[in-house]
Amino acid sequence: MKSLRNYLDKIKPQFKEGGKFEKLHSTFDAFESFLFVPDKTTFKGSHIRDVIDLKRTMSMVIIAMIPALLFGIWNTGYQHFLSLGQQADFMQIVGYGLLKVIPIVAVSYIAGLGVEFIFAQIRHEEVNEGFLVSGMLIPLVMPVDVPLWMVAIATIFAVIIGKEAFGGTGMNVFNPALLARAFIFFAYPAKITGDTIWTGGLTKGEGVIDGFSGATPLSKAASGAIDQIPSIHDLFFGFIPGSIGETSKLAILIGAAILIITGIGSWRIMLAALLGGVTMTLIFNVFAANAYMTLSPLTQIMMGSFMFGMVFMATDPVTASQTNRGKWIYGFLAGLFAIMIRVFNPAYPEGVMLSILLMNAFAPLIDYYVVEANIKKRLKRAAKLVKS
Amino acid sequence: MREQKKAKEKEPMFSAKVLKLLKNPLNLENPVTVQVLGICSALAVTVQMKPAIVMALSVTVVTAFSNLIISALRNTIPSRIRIIVQLVVVAALVIIVDQLLKAYVYDVSKKLSVFVGLIITNCILMGRLEAYAMANKPWPSFVDGIGNGIGYGLILVIVAFFRELFGSGKFIGIPVIPKGFYEIGYVDNGLMILPPMALITIGIIIWVQRSRTKELQEK
Numbered sequence: 001m002k003s004l005r006n007y008l009d010k011i012k013p014q015f016k017e018g019g020k021f022e023k024l025h026s027t028f029d030a031f032e033s034f035l036f037v038p039d040k041t042t043f044k045g046s047h048i049r050d051v052i053d054l055k056r057t058m059s060m061v062i063i064a065m066i067p068a069l070l071f072g073i074w075n076t077g078y079q080h081f082l083s084l085g086q087q088a089d090f091m092q093i094v095g096y097g098l099l100k101v102i103p104i105v106a107v108s109y110i111a112g113l114g115v116e117f118i119f120a121q122i123r124h125e126e127v128n129e130g131f132l133v134s135g136m137l138i139p140l141v142m143p144v145d146v147p148l149w150m151v152a153i154a155t156i157f158a159v160i161i162g163k164e165a166f167g168g169t170g171m172n173v174f175n176p177a178l179l180a181r182a183f184i185f186f187a188y189p190a191k192i193t194g195d196t197i198w199t200g201g202l203t204k205g206e207g208v209i210d211g212f213s214g215a216t217p218l219s220k221a222a223s224g225a226i227d228q229i230p231s232i233h234d235l236f237f238g239f240i241p242g243s244i245g246e247t248s249k250l251a252i253l254i255g256a257a258i259l260i261i262t263g264i265g266s267w268r269i270m271l272a273a274l275l276g277g278v279t280m281t282l283i284f285n286v287f288a289a290n291a292y293m294t295l296s297p298l299t300q301i302m303m304g305s306f307m308f309g310m311v312f313m314a315t316d317p318v319t320a321s322q323t324n325r326g327k328w329i330y331g332f333l334a335g336l337f338a339i340m341i342r343v344f345n346p347a348y349p350e351g352v353m354l355s356i357l358l359m360n361a362f363a364p365l366i367d368y369y370v371v372e373a374n375i376k377k378r379l380k381r382a383a384k385l386v387k388s
Numbered sequence: 389m390r391e392q393k394k395a396k397e398k399e400p401m402f403s404a405k406v407l408k409l410l411k412n413p414l415n416l417e418n419p420v421t422v423q424v425l426g427i428c429s430a431l432a433v434t435v436q437m438k439p440a441i442v443m444a445l446s447v448t449v450v451t452a453f454s455n456l457i458i459s460a461l462r463n464t465i466p467s468r469i470r471i472i473v474q475l476v477v478v479a480a481l482v483i484i485v486d487q488l489l490k491a492y493v494y495d496v497s498k499k500l501s502v503f504v505g506l507i508i509t510n511c512i513l514m515g516r517l518e519a520y521a522m523a524n525k526p527w528p529s530f531v532d533g534i535g536n537g538i539g540y541g542l543i544l545v546i547v548a549f550f551r552e553l554f555g556s557g558k559f560i561g562i563p564v565i566p567k568g569f570y571e572i573g574y575v576d577n578g579l580m581i582l583p584p585m586a587l588i589t590i591g592i593i594i595w596v597q598r599s600r601t602k603e604l605q606e607k
């Protein structure tokens with residue numbers, strides 16, 4: 001560690017103004033603050049300082065996602081060997097999972113951080129930690145068999161159009177990770193829908209054991225085969241095909257607990273989304289026009305990426321509503337629309353992505369009306385006081 | 389003697405002023421990227437190059453001749469009914485263009501469908517008529533129309549180029565992406581064919597143009 005510090009100190013002057021690599025100073029800064037706590041401190045004037053800065057916030061979210069990632073790696077291997085009908089020990093399963101998942105993570109980070117670094121250089125800004133979370137979210141919402149170049153293109157698109165065009169970290173309207181998924185979803189629909197993509201190396205036919213279709217619970221539900229949906233036990237622990245990080249609800253709940261305890265994720269949004277999802281399901285239960293609508297709220301919540309989206313994506317502090325009342329409305333509608341789109345839209349088996357993106361667009365409007373309502377209420381109260 | 393005098397008063401056909409009318413709409417006063425007019429058709433007809441080029445030509449012809457006609461009539465048009473008169477002229481020209489397209493390039497005309505008819509409502513036309521032709525002589529008005537039509541067409545063709553190349557791997561209908569690419573897993577981008585990507589492409593063009601041209605940057 002110390003030799004690294006010394007080395008950084010040695011090359012630092014070259015990146016200062018007038019130095020040899022002046023143009024790359026933000027790249028240097030980024031690496032320095034990534035490796036060490038920056039030594040820049042404020043020394044003048046009074047400032048309220050908190051230990052929690054952007055870096056700490058982002059690191060916390062990453063920690064919260066680790067259970068989902070680890071389970072995703074294991075499940076990738078598990079589903080693969082299940083489809084082949086082979087027995088495999090733990091190491092083989094994890095080994096296969098690592099082989100499949102790590103490249104996606106690496107590509108997402110390299111592509112995204114590459115764009116961030118380029119923009120920081122052009123704009124003479126410091127590189128910030130904004131992409132750390134998106135870079136981890138993107139692999140978690142991808143199917144295992146997604147081609148790596150698509151991940152790269154989608155990530156570049158999401159970072160440039162979704163984030164840098166709006167002014168960088170903290171200014172984006174839409175969640176970059178969801179945007180990346182939406183991009184692949186509309187650009188290369190064949191690679192992100194269907195039954196064969198969710199299990200690593202799955203091909204129709206040869207080598208696959210009978211009875212293994214690779215279909216996700218959602219696509220089974222959409223085709224009306226609700227009796228084939230796995231048990232609540234399997235749905236909860238995540239022994240099902242699906243996007244890498246979405247399958248295990250247990251891992252997601254651990255992440256949710258970390259986010260809520262550290263105060264980074266808003267419990268209001270998560271709870272409101274749950275309420276919204278349950279409300280919509282109950283409404284469907286009343287009508288029960290087809291088999292899909294008769295599913296119980298518990299099954300609906302456990303299926304697909306509902307929990308994952310509502311815990312890690314809807315709560316993104318940049319794109320969600322900022323006011324407390326706004327968060328309730330935002331979360332509730334996100335959950336409501338997610339189930340509604342899922343059941344009504346035959347083209348897209350999952351509605352969580354579209355629902356959260358839609359609510360991202362509405363979040364500023366919700367905030368505006370919440371603030372306006374508050375102003376009106378207080379004006380009324382003030383007017384009353386003046387009168388009496 | 390007399391003839392010489394006349395020639396002196398008369399401006400040359402392509403004076404600096406007239407050339408500017410041709411050049412400005414290409415960049416600094418581009419109808420699509422700077423004035424943000426005619427976006428609707430720019431999104432709709434840019435899936436492929438061929439319709440985009442035909443559309444660009446049609447709009448150029450209609451803008452140029454409606455500018456010319458209205459400018460020639462400008463002193464006789466009562467200002468209270470000028471919009472109606474402008475519409476009649478534009479509508480007549482659009483119908484002529486539409487019939488010509490149907491007669492000679494039927495397949496493209498079918499692809500463009502209503503958008504040829506909708507040239508009538510294209511904001512670029514009314515904008516040029518109101519802003520330029522009503523107050524200027526026929527020749528500069530004609531050039532102004534051509535300039536704006538080309539400015540519009542330029543953006544259309546750029547957008548269509550990228551959309552056709554990445555959306556269907558073709559250039560004016562000819563496949564240009566090597567077969568080998570598809571064999572190793574390359575897939576055409578379906579989003580490029582959908583209208584949102586046209587909007588994003590125009591957005592990127594505006595972004596590039598603004599960051600390169602100092603005059604367009606707000607303080």
